[in-house]
Amino acid sequence: MDYVGxxxxxxxxxPANRLDALLITHLSNIRYLCGFSGSAGALLVSPAGSTFFTxxxxxxxxxxxxxxxxxxxxxxxxLTAAAEWLGRKxxxxxxxxxxxxGIEGPYLTxxxxxxxxxxxxxxxxxxxxxxxxxxxxxxxxxxxxxxxxTAVDQGAALFDRALxxxxxxxxxxxxxxxxxxxxxKGGADAMSFETIIASGARSALPHGRASNxxxxxxxxxxxxxxxxxxxxxxDRTRTVYVGAxxxxxxxxxxxxxxxxxxxxxxxxxxxxxxxxxxxxRKTLQQNGLGPYFTHSTGHGVGLEIHEAPRVAQGQPEIxxxxxxxxxxxxxxxxxxxxxxxxxxxxxxxxxxxALAPTQxxxxxx
Amino acid sequence: MDYVGxxxxxxxxxPANRLDALLITHLSNIRYLCGFSGSAGALLVSPAGSTFFTxxxxxxxxxxxxxxxxxxxxxxxxLTAAAEWLGRKxxxxxxxxxxxxGIEGPYLTxxxxxxxxxxxxxxxxxxxxxxxxxxxxxxxxxxxxxxxxTAVDQGAALFDRALxxxxxxxxxxxxxxxxxxxxxKGGADAMSFETIIASGARSALPHGRASNxxxxxxxxxxxxxxxxxxxxxxDRTRTVYVGAxxxxxxxxxxxxxxxxxxxxxxxxxxxxxxxxxxxxRKTLQQNGLGPYFTHSTGHGVGLEIHEAPRVAQGQPEIxxxxxxxxxxxxxxxxxxxxxxxxxxxxxxxxxxxALAPTQxxxxxx
Numbered sequence: 001m002d003y004v005g006x007x008x009x010x011x012x013x014x015p016a017n018r019l020d021a022l023l024i025t026h027l028s029n030i031r032y033l034c035g036f037s038g039s040a041g042a043l044l045v046s047p048a049g050s051t052f053f054t055x056x057x058x059x060x061x062x063x064x065x066x067x068x069x070x071x072x073x074x075x076x077x078x079l080t081a082a083a084e085w086l087g088r089k090x091x092x093x094x095x096x097x098x099x100x101x102g103i104e105g106p107y108l109t110x111x112x113x114x115x116x117x118x119x120x121x122x123x124x125x126x127x128x129x130x131x132x133x134x135x136x137x138x139x140x141x142x143x144x145x146x147x148x149x150t151a152v153d154q155g156a157a158l159f160d161r162a163l164x165x166x167x168x169x170x171x172x173x174x175x176x177x178x179x180x181x182x183x184x185k186g187g188a189d190a191m192s193f194e195t196i197i198a199s200g201a202r203s204a205l206p207h208g209r210a211s212n213x214x215x216x217x218x219x220x221x222x223x224x225x226x227x228x229x230x231x232x233x234x235d236r237t238r239t240v241y242v243g244a245x246x247x248x249x250x251x252x253x254x255x256x257x258x259x260x261x262x263x264x265x266x267x268x269x270x271x272x273x274x275x276x277x278x279x280x281r282k283t284l285q286q287n288g289l290g291p292y293f294t295h296s297t298g299h300g301v302g303l304e305i306h307e308a309p310r311v312a313q314g315q316p317e318i319x320x321x322x323x324x325x326x327x328x329x330x331x332x333x334x335x336x337x338x339x340x341x342x343x344x345x346x347x348x349x350x351x352x353x354a355l356a357p358t359q360x361x362x363x364x365x
Numbered sequence: 366m367d368y369v370g371x372x373x374x375x376x377x378x379x380p381a382n383r384l385d386a387l388l389i390t391h392l393s394n395i396r397y398l399c400g401f402s403g404s405a406g407a408l409l410v411s412p413a414g415s416t417f418f419t420x421x422x423x424x425x426x427x428x429x430x431x432x433x434x435x436x437x438x439x440x441x442x443x444l445t446a447a448a449e450w451l452g453r454k455x456x457x458x459x460x461x462x463x464x465x466x467g468i469e470g471p472y473l474t475x476x477x478x479x480x481x482x483x484x485x486x487x488x489x490x491x492x493x494x495x496x497x498x499x500x501x502x503x504x505x506x507x508x509x510x511x512x513x514x515t516a517v518d519q520g521a522a523l524f525d526r527a528l529x530x531x532x533x534x535x536x537x538x539x540x541x542x543x544x545x546x547x548x549x550k551g552g553a554d555a556m557s558f559e560t561i562i563a564s565g566a567r568s569a570l571p572h573g574r575a576s577n578x579x580x581x582x583x584x585x586x587x588x589x590x591x592x593x594x595x596x597x598x599x600d601r602t603r604t605v606y607v608g609a610x611x612x613x614x615x616x617x618x619x620x621x622x623x624x625x626x627x628x629x630x631x632x633x634x635x636x637x638x639x640x641x642x643x644x645x646r647k648t649l650q651q652n653g654l655g656p657y658f659t660h661s662t663g664h665g666v667g668l669e670i671h672e673a674p675r676v677a678q679g680q681p682e683i684x685x686x687x688x689x690x691x692x693x694x695x696x697x698x699x700x701x702x703x704x705x706x707x708x709x710x711x712x713x714x715x716x717x718x719a720l721a722p723t724q725x726x727x728x729x730x
Contacts, residue, residue: 057572057660060570105474105475109470109471110468110470110475110478173549174550176549177550184539184542184545185539185542207422
C-alpha cells in the first residue's frame with residue numbers, strides 16, 4: 001500500500017486547511033495512512049514528518065506494521081503520549097508561536113479531547129479538522145481495489161453455503177452460523193457486520209439480524225452478509241424465496257432487480273451520487289413501489305463497511321474512478337415480506353464494474 | 366430487568382451531581398437503563414421522567430424493547446431529536462432559567478457534542494457527567510447474575526469443542542472457527558470479543574488473535590474466548606500443552622494456577638481490587654515469574670466485555686456483593702511461550718463464587 005503517498009497528500013493539504021498538524025485517532029484512518037491494524041494508537045502528521053504513538057501491548061505489531069512514520073511506544077495512552085511529545089518536540093522547534101492542531105471531531109470523544117487539551121502547552125490550539133482522510137479514502141487505489149475484489153470474491157462464496165442450508169424449519173441463526181463458519185475457514189479476519197438472515201415477516205425489517213426464528217415455508221429470506229479480509233470489507237445481499245412463490249412476490253423481486261440494474265447503469269464518473277439514488281427510486285416508483293423503498297441506495301465500502309460517499313438524496317459527492325460503492329435498493333412491505341438485492345461496484349473510467357456479479361435470477365428453494 | 370429502579374436511582378443522583386438532566390448516549394448504558402438493544406438512540410433522564418429518542422429504522426424494536434421511558438421516533442438523528450425536544454418541552458416548563466445537561470464525556474464525540482450544543486437554547490449548558498451509570502452497573506442484580514451465569518455456562522462449553530480440534534498442524538483460525546460455530550449454534554448473539562487462539566511463540570502475546578499459523582507440536586496454546594447471550598458477556602481463558610511438556614512448562618503452569626487461586630481466595634466484600642491484583646502478582650513473584658506478568662489481574666464483565674472495576678494496581682474500587690470480575694493472571698516468556706488462566710467470579714456476601722469452575726489441571730494434547 002502507498003502509505004508514503006497517502007501521507008504526503010495529507011501533509012500537502014494541511015496549510016489550505018489552516019492546520020499546522022493533524023492528529024489521527026480513528027483506527028481506520030490510521031490503518032489507511034500507516035498500516036497499523038491494532039486497536040490503540042494515534043498518528044501525528046505534520047510538515048516535518050509523521051509520528052505514531054501506541055502502548056506496550058502493540059510494540060511488536062507496530063514495529064512490523066507501521067510504515068512511513070516514526071514509532072513511539074508510550075507507557076501511557078497514545079493520546080497522552082502524543083500530547084507530551086508535542087509539548088516537548090514539536091513546539092520547541094517552532095519557537096512557541098501559536099499552533100493549530102487538527103483533531104477528528106467525529107471520532108475523538110469529549111473526554112479524550114479534554115485529556116489531550118490538558119496535556120498540551122497553551123499555545124497549541126485544537127480545532128476540528130475537515131474529513132481529509134475520509135475524502136482521500138473515497139477513491140481507492142489499485143492495491144485497495146485488489147484487496148476489495150478478493151474480499152468480495154470470498155464473501156460471494158458464502159451465499160453458496162447459504163443456499164445449501166436454507167430450508168423451511170432451519171433457524172435463521174443456523175444459516176448465519178454456517179456462513180460465518182465458512183468465512184472463518186476461508187481465512188476471513190471477521191464478518192464485516194452482523195450477518196442478516198431475515199425470513200418471513202422479518203424480511204420486511206431492513207436491519208433484521210439473524211434470529212432464533214425458524215424459516216417458514218412460503219416467503220422471502222433476505223441474506224445480507226460480508227467478510228473482512230486483510231482489513232477490507234465486502235457487502236452483498238441476496239434474497240431467495242422459500243416455497244411456491246406468488247405472482248406478487250415475483251413481480252416485486254423483478255422490480256427490485258430492475259431498480260438495481262438501472263442504478264448500476266447510472267454509475268459513471270462525473271455523475272452525482274444523488275442521481276444514482278434517484279434512478280433506483282424512480283424504477284421502483286414506476287412499479288408503484290416507491291413508498292416501500294425506505295432507505296438510501298448505497299454507501300462506500302473499504303476499510304470500513306460504511307464509509308463515504310453515501311449514495312443518497314441530497315448528497316454532494318460526484319463519482320470518480322476508483323470509488324467503490326454498494327447499490328442496494330429494497331422493497332419492504334410491513335408485516336408481510338421484503339426484498340433487497342445488493343452488489344458492490346467500482347467506478348471505472350467509462351462507467352462501473354460490478355464486483356463478482358453472480359446470478360441474481362429469482363431463486364426458489 | 367429492573368429498569369424502573371435503575372432509572373429511579375440515577376434520577377435521585379442528579380441533584381448531588383448538580384445536573385438537571387442526563388443525556389445517555391452510550392449504548393450499553395442505554396440498554397442497562399431501558400432495555401433498548403439497537404444501535405441508534407439517546408435516553409434523556411430528568412426528574413420529570415425519561416424519554417428515549419431513536420430513528421425510523423428502530424420504531425418496532427424500540428416499541429417492543431424500551432421500558433420506563435416515553436418513546437420519540439425522530440426523522441433526524443436521535444441526538445438532534447433530543448436537542449430539539451429539550452428546546453421545546455423541557456425548557457418551556459422550566460421558565461428558561463439556566464439548566465445543566467449532563468453528557469457522557471467518554472462516549473460522546475466532539476462533533477456530536479457540537480451538534481447537540483448547536484441545537485440547544487443558550488440557557489442549557491452541557492457538562493461532562495461523572496460515570497454514574499457505569500458505577501451502578503458494577504454491582505449486578507439477581508437478573509443480571511442469572512444472565513451472566515447462563516452466558517458463562519455456554520461460553521465454557523466452547524472449550525470442550527476446542528479440545529476436540531486442537532492438534533499439531535491445525536490452524537489457529539480453524540480452532541476459533543469451530544468454537545464460534547458452536548457458539549452460534551448454541552444461540553449466542555455473537556462472540557464477546559475476537560477469539561484468541563495463540564500457539565507456540567504467539568502464546569507469549571497477551572493479545573494474539575487466532576492467526577493462519579498451524580499449531581506446532583510442542584508448546585502451549587492459549588485459548589481466550591467468550592460469548593454474548595441476551596446481551597451479557599462471558600470471558601474465560603484456558604491454556605493447554607501440545608506435545609510432551611517440559612518440566613519448566615509444568616512449573617510455570619502450576620505457578621499461574623496457584624496465582625489465580627490465591628487471587629480468587631482474596632475476593633470478598635470490603636477488599637480493595639488492587640489487593641486482589643497484588644495477591645496474584647505476589648504468588649508469581651515468589652516463583653520468580655513476577656516480571657513476566659505484564660498486564661492487570663482482571664476487569665468487570667457484564668453488558669460489556671470490559672467494564673468497571675479494573676482489577677489492577679492503584680485502582681480505588683472496593684469489592685461489593687454482586688460485582689462480577691475476571692481473575693486472569695498470566696506469564697509471558699517473550700519469544701518462547703505464555704500461559705494464562707481466567708475465570709469470572711461473582712462477589713458474594715462472604716467471599717466469591719467462581720462461575721462454571723471447570724477443571725484447570727494441566728492438559729496435554
